[in-house]
Amino acid sequence: MINDKYSAGLVSQSFWFVEFKGIVKLIESGRTDDEIKTLCLEENFFGASKEYRAKRIYGYIWNRVKQMDEAMIKLFVESDLATQKIINLICILKMDRLFFEFIYEVYREKAILGFDKIEDVDMNIFFNEKEIQNADIANWKDATKKRLRNIYTNYMIDANLLTLENNEKKITIPILDIALERHLKATGGEVLVKALTGVR
Known part of the structure; x- marks a missing residue:
């Protein structure tokens, strides 16, 4: 998927x-x-x-x-x-593994643990870990990784997963439409439901 x-x-x-x-x-x-x-x-x-x-x-x-x-x-x-x-x-996440992993590993985990915001340090840790795990990511230019950090933030704001308050990126967990949630679960997309809604 x-x-x-x-x-x-x-x-x-x-x-x-x-x-x-x-x-x-x-x-x-x-x-x-x-x-x-x-x-x-x-x-x-x-x-x-x-x-x-x-x-x-x-x-x-x-x-x-x-x-x-x-x-x-x-x-x-x-x-x-x-x-x-x-x-x-969701369509973007299906096509982009790294962005999906950021939502699943950072956004979802923050939500599960009850944190109310995503900070720059969270982004840095995520990219540092991925560089260690994958040689291709390690070879990307710093400017590319910086651009991706900004894009991830902007996409999450555009999709209402984050709101900016006093320059802080506040987590706003979406309430998925029940028809969408059912469709995702029925078509192998339960992992997307978990990623977006912050559930285990």
């Missing part, structure tokens, strides 16, 4: 919720893959400033959307804004 390779690919991406939502709605409305690609690349569906940027955004978001089955797409369209943002995050 979770990609088994480590990647720093998130440094080239954003949360892109509005764009993600637009593509999901096009799929749900019955547009074909080719029609959607044409809309994105030839008709500038994303309103991108440059053609290469439209291609890049389309590629990343299309890969995210492909993490969803028909039931998840229907659930997304029928859900409230908070749940839709969580679903976007």
Whole structure:
């Protein structure tokens, strides 16, 4: 369910919720893959400033959307804004092992132990441990790892897993929509439920 390779690919991406939502709605409305690609690349569906940027955004978001089955797409369209943002995050987590492990090993553990915030030291410890465990991560530039720290924080804020209060990253554990939780558990995604809700 979770990609088994480590990647720093998130440094080239954003949360892109509005764009993600637009593509999901096009799929749900019955547009074909080719029609959607044409809309994105030839008709500038994303309103991108440059053609290469439209291609890049389309590629990343299309890969995210492909993490969803028909039931998840229907659930997304029928859900409230908070749940839709969580679903976007789930698609990202499925594709990015390191970010998933951060949510599972740091965010979840903090929540289980009753801590109310994530601190810079938590990020540092996580990346230091991963460098020891994996040679590829150890070879990433410091600038890349710093960028990933910022991206993880921004994504968690965008998905409402964190809130910024006086420059502190406060943990705000989401209450998962029951239909989403059931779907994840039924399709092998119970580990995602545990990661996001802070349960053992």
